[in-house]
Amino acid sequence: MINSSAYAIHINDTLNISEVEIKTQKIYFVNINDDFDSARLSFAQTQTLARFLQENSSIQFKSYGTSGSSVMSIRGANSSQSKVIWNGLSVGSPMLNMNDVSILSVNNADEITLTKGGGTASYGNSALAGVIGLENKPHFNSKFISLGLNYNSLNNVDYSINFNSGNKWISSQTSINISQYKNNYSYNNRSELGKPLQKQLNSESNQIAILQSLFYQFKRHNLDLHHWYQESDRNLSPAIYNRSRTNYQLDKSYRGVLNYKYLLNNHHKINSLIGFTREQLRYVSRIYTNNQNYVLFNTRSFFDQAQFNLAWNYNNKDSIYWGNQVYNELKFQYVFDGAYVEDYNQYRKRDRVALSNKLQYTNYSLFFLKFDNRLEHFRSNFYFASSIQMNIIKSGVSGLVPYMKLSKNYNLPGLNDLYWVPGGNPNLNAEKSYEQEIGFNYVKETRKFKWNSSFSAYHSLVKDWILWQPSAIENGIWTPQNLVEVKLQGLEIDQNIAYTFSKNQSINTTIFYAYTQAINNKAVNANDQSVGKQLIYVPLEKMGLNFTYQYYKNRLNFNFHRVSHRFTTADHSEFLPAYYLFDIKYQRAFEFNRSNINAGVYVDNIFNTTYESIPFQAMPARVFGINFNYKLNTKNH
Amino acid sequence: MKKKLFVAVAFGATILLSACSKDPESAKTTTPSEDLFKSGIYIVNEGGFGMSNASIDLYSKDSDKVFSNIFETVNARPLGDVAQSLNIINGKAYIILNGSAKVEVISAKNAVSLNTITGFSSPRFMVNKDTSRAYVSDWQSNSVKEINLTTYEITRSINVGSGPEGMCVVGNKLYVANSGGYGLDSTISIIDLNTNTETKRLKVGDAPISIAADANGKVWVLCRGSYGDDFNTSEDDTEAKFVKIDPSTESILTSIQIGMKGDHPDKMKINASKNTFYYLSSYNFLPGVFKFNITDESASTTAFISGYYYGIGYDRLSDELYLADAIDFKQKGNVYRYSNTGELLKTINAGIIPNGIQEQ
Numbered sequence: 003m004i005n006s007s008a009y010a011i012h013i014n015d016t017l018n019i020s021e022v023e024i025k026t027q028k029i030y031f032v033n034i035n036d037d038f039d040s041a042r043l044s045f046a047q048t049q050t051l052a053r054f055l056q057e058n059s060s061i062q063f064k065s066y067g068t069s070g071s072s073v074m075s076i077r078g079a080n081s082s083q084s085k086v087i088w089n090g091l092s093v094g095s096p097m098l099n100m101n102d103v104s105i106l107s108v109n110n111a112d113e114i115t116l117t118k119g120g121g122t123a124s125y126g127n128s129a130l131a132g133v134i135g136l137e138n139k140p141h142f143n144s145k146f147i148s149l150g151l152n153y154n155s156l157n158n159v160d161y162s163i164n165f166n167s168g169n170k171w172i173s174s175q176t177s178i179n180i181s182q183y184k185n186n187y188s189y190n191n192r193s194e195l196g197k198p199l200q201k202q203l204n205s206e207s208n209q210i211a212i213l214q215s216l217f218y219q220f221k222r223h224n225l226d227l228h229h230w231y232q233e234s235d236r237n238l239s240p241a242i243y244n245r246s247r248t249n250y251q252l253d254k255s256y257r258g259v260l261n262y263k264y265l266l267n268n269h270h271k272i273n274s275l276i277g278f279t280r281e282q283l284r285y286v287s288r289i290y291t292n293n294q295n296y297v298l299f300n301t302r303s304f305f306d307q308a309q310f311n312l313a314w315n316y317n318n319k320d321s322i323y324w325g326n327q328v329y330n331e332l333k334f335q336y337v338f339d340g341a342y343v344e345d346y347n348q349y350r351k352r353d354r355v356a357l358s359n360k361l362q363y364t365n366y367s368l369f370f371l372k373f374d375n376r377l378e379h380f381r382s383n384f385y386f387a388s389s390i391q392m393n394i395i396k397s398g399v400s401g402l403v404p405y406m407k408l409s410k411n412y413n414l415p416g417l418n419d420l421y422w423v424p425g426g427n428p429n430l431n432a433e434k435s436y437e438q439e440i441g442f443n444y445v446k447e448t449r450k451f452k453w454n455s456s457f458s459a460y461h462s463l464v465k466d467w468i469l470w471q472p473s474a475i476e477n478g479i480w481t482p483q484n485l486v487e488v489k490l491q492g493l494e495i496d497q498n499i500a501y502t503f504s505k506n507q508s509i510n511t512t513i514f515y516a517y518t519q520a521i522n523n524k525a526v527n528a529n530d531q532s533v534g535k536q537l538i539y540v541p542l543e544k545m546g547l548n549f550t551y552q553y554y555k556n557r558l559n560f561n562f563h564r565v566s567h568r569f570t571t572a573d574h575s576e577f578l579p580a581y582y583l584f585d586i587k588y589q590r591a592f593e594f595n596r597s598n599i600n601a602g603v604y605v606d607n608i609f610n611t612t613y614e615s616i617p618f619q620a621m622p623a624r625v626f627g628i629n630f631n632y633k634l635n636t637k638n639h
Numbered sequence: 640m641k642k643k644l645f646v647a648v649a650f651g652a653t654i655l656l657s658a659c660s661k662d663p664e665s666a667k668t669t670t671p672s673e674d675l676f677k678s679g680i681y682i683v684n685e686g687g688f689g690m691s692n693a694s695i696d697l698y699s700k701d702s703d704k705v706f707s708n709i710f711e712t713v714n715a716r717p718l719g720d721v722a723q724s725l726n727i728i729n730g731k732a733y734i735i736l737n738g739s740a741k742v743e744v745i746s747a748k749n750a751v752s753l754n755t756i757t758g759f760s761s762p763r764f765m766v767n768k769d770t771s772r773a774y775v776s777d778w779q780s781n782s783v784k785e786i787n788l789t790t791y792e793i794t795r796s797i798n799v800g801s802g803p804e805g806m807c808v809v810g811n812k813l814y815v816a817n818s819g820g821y822g823l824d825s826t827i828s829i830i831d832l833n834t835n836t837e838t839k840r841l842k843v844g845d846a847p848i849s850i851a852a853d854a855n856g857k858v859w860v861l862c863r864g865s866y867g868d869d870f871n872t873s874e875d876d877t878e879a880k881f882v883k884i885d886p887s888t889e890s891i892l893t894s895i896q897i898g899m900k901g902d903h904p905d906k907m908k909i910n911a912s913k914n915t916f917y918y919l920s921s922y923n924f925l926p927g928v929f930k931f932n933i934t935d936e937s938a939s940t941t942a943f944i945s946g947y948y949y950g951i952g953y954d955r956l957s958d959e960l961y962l963a964d965a966i967d968f969k970q971k972g973n974v975y976r977y978s979n980t981g982e983l984l985k986t987i988n989a990g991i992i993p994n995g996i997q998e999q
Contacts (some may be wrong), residue, residue, distance in 0.1 A: 192716075193714065193717050197712065243719050289740055289761070290781065423868075425869060427871075472949065479866070526967045527966060532970055566660045567662045571690075571969055573668060575971050575991075618691045
């Protein structure tokens with residue numbers, strides 16, 4: 003199988019610093035062609051996915067303080083219009099129809115991919131704006147143990163331990179990641195006269211994630227089984243204008259995926275997946291006043307999600323490197339969502355059945371063509387998503403690869419949208435999008451030099467955008483309605499240059515830039531001043547630069563990213579100002595027999611920038627930290 | 640060389656592009672003179688929940704000007720989160736901030752901050768007994784807090800029913816509407832202000848939300864009615880009603896149904912003569928402002944002014960009605976000034992989520 007994005011994308015599996023090898027994740031951006039180099043990733047092992055992507059991609063995150071939730075916006079779309087998938091299983095909550103990426107760690111997967119915009123039809127509901135894929139990969143014929151430690155001046159500690167054991171047939175991996183955060187920092191409280199320096203309150207958190215993956219391969223059979231248990235116990239930092247309010251959140255989740263592939267012959271393959279999720283959430287909001295704790299909310303909820311996929315793949319070629327190739331995938335999917343929230347008064351559930359087809363034709367000296375279609379049945383209605391993509395291909399290592407995409411997609415309302423009491427609206431329609439995108443990838447590669455560049459321009463219209471508002475007829479009860487039409491359009495540019503001076507000396511620089519217009523097209527009433535204006539919290543511009551210099555076993559990394567101002571009111575009367583964040587990191591590698599050690603120091607937010615992602619949620623200033631990784635290889639063929 | 644130059648230009652262009660956008664300029668605000676304060680109307684703008692962008696505007700009818708966000712302009716700090724209501728007592732304005740769980744006290748003649756009262760869970764409304772004593776309904780703690788207006792301290796907490804909202808003082812009694820909070824309550828609490836104890840809990844109707852005394856000294860309670868277990872049907876709702884109470888006997892005199900099942904009024908104001916109520920409701924799901932005279936034997940089925948409004952206020956000095964339009968609740972709204980005959984006199988640009996007004 004060939005992925006359309008494979009052209010001009012260099013994927014790092016391992017990083018070699020002289021003789022030292024550091025296991026790291028593969029992360030790449032489909033069609034955006036931003037190759038995450040291993041230098042950045044090796045420093046990001048203990049970072050949350052939200053923070054890593056905030057610093058290294060055009061995705062924008064809204065973070066409710068250091069310990070609070072983070073939700074993402076891809077290309078200006080809202081958080082319910084993007085999807086996170088772990089080993090083929092949807093991770094998001096069917097209640098909120100969104101993902102809290104603050105509790106996902108970079109360390110949770112071996113490979114992380116981001117697919118933006120159209121062409122996400124086959125991923126199913128919520129994939130309207132983009133998909134983040136998390137994959138655990140096998141390490142056959144390999145045995146190692148690795149330990150990791152990270153400590154910083156917020157009094158935050160991360161521990162990790164990974165066991166990997168594999169022979170020719172079986173690969174087993176277990177990882178345990180523990181985070182204990184005090185989030186001990188101070189900020190100038192702008193809500194009080196004189197902006198006094200005050201200590202952040204109530205932001206301690208503990209998290210444990212245990213992942214186990216078992217891979218089996220024998221002749222025509224491939225089987226992988228994944229378990230993921232995670233518990234996140236968080237005090238949520240209060241808004242700075244009301245420090246007596248203390249919120250708490252407990253998330254417990256189990257996810258399991260069984261994936262079986264059977265190769266019928268060299269051209270046909272059967273692929274099936276069974277996945278299950280149960281996630282429990284408890285949210286308590288308290289206010290402490292006059293020596294008394296008042297509970298504002300104390301809600302418990304849980305959701306179940308079961309997923310079954312059965313796919314048939316056809317590939318006319320044994321090899322993908324020449325001639326013409328036809329690839330076809332036909333997939334049946336059944337998804338069950340069930341949720342209980344105390345406010346629902348009952349267990350709410352929904353079934354979804356979908357058929358999807360992916361048809362690709364590749365002529366390796368001319369072009370690539372892909373059709374992606376999905377038909378889904380939900381609540382007596384059929385929903386159809388479709389996309390077509392074409393790439394012009396130029397053979398060879400270097401070259402220009404232009405592409406274009408047209409797509410139509412949908413996003414079904416979440417269970418809270420439908421059933422929340424009071425206010426749920428069972429008559430909601432799905433959000434619908436129509437997108438066009440053009441762009442190119444360009445690669446120039448010589449023995450010492452590699453330049454990887456990409457450009458994309460997109461335009462999308464999202465209709466029936468769901469908006470919660472007080473109901474006119476129920477006097478103030480908030481209810482979701484298909485009120486808005488939004489135009490999303492923009493440009494994205496990514497540049498990566500790697501230059502190797504000698505065996506022991508190299509540089510790697512990546513720059514990304516995103517210009518995003520997310521414009522409201524439709525007035526909710528005659529006085530609405532938001533028409534033609536940028537949506538709240540969507541920055542018009544975001545850019546980042548990452549530079550790594552490697553000299554023998556030393557590596558110096560410099561990262562900065564800039565987020566332009568974000569309006570916080572629809573009429574643009576209020577905004578959060580633009581901010582820049584600079585981080586610097588140094589790492590030194592050591593090797594003893596079969597042991598690899600990496601030790602590093604870092605300073606985040608080196609210029610002590612004051613910034614907010616959500617108004618009145620204080621973020622940390624300068625942070626000093628150290629990290630240490632030890633890896634013992636006991637077998638490596 | 641050309642290739643290297645091209646690469647360098649591509650990099651440079653990318654960096655330059657990133658520096659294009661500048662932060663917008665913040666809106667300039669001005670402070671009104673003390674003369675304008677004297678004749679001004681305070682507009683209470685809730686602000687978005689959790690956004691801490693509540694504000695108070697001063698609308699000067701004399702100069703026909705609006706002075707936005709006067710608290711922050713004068714005091715160089717934001718007002719707080721969710722301004723629920725404002726009361727003027729003895730030359731001081733008390734701004735009740737639900738989300739910030741505090742009451743900001745400012746001078747009514749220049750908006751200079753005088754004090755901040757804390758110790759609430761979720762304060763909603765305030766009434767005063769006299770110039771030294773006031774009461775604040777504290778929704779979450781199911782209590783009413785007594786405030787010493789000289790020391791700006793909470794001096795007492797009096798337990799009432801669940802989710803206390805509107806209040807009024809008649810004689811030496813405090814009447815508190817127990818809305819039910821997240822659940823359902825159907826009572827009002829009657830508190831003896833001599834002993835500061837709840838002496839009676841009177842069942843009136845589902846979800847009492849607003850309360851006021853009329854020209855005859857009778858107490859009127861607006862009961863919103865229950866939404867029922869199923870929000871998507873009005874079949875299991877209970878009807879809204881006006882309930883008239885005789886303070887001398889603390890018993891119900893009249894109970895008048897408002898609208899149909901599914902019509903749930905929740906805000907009301909009384910006019911200067913204290914004989915007419917204006918309330919936000921709907922009839923047969925058509926929203927509007929309705930009018931009810933204390934002598935009426937049934938509630939009107941025709942809106943006095945049609946349309947959906949989020950807030951209502953009444954200028955008792957000019958006998959004028961103010962209606963607030965929050966638009967999409969994410970932008971600055973409008974306040975409409977109406978004569979008591981329903982003629983639109985003025986559209987006033989207000990702050991984020993305007994919910995009412997208070998005359999000086």
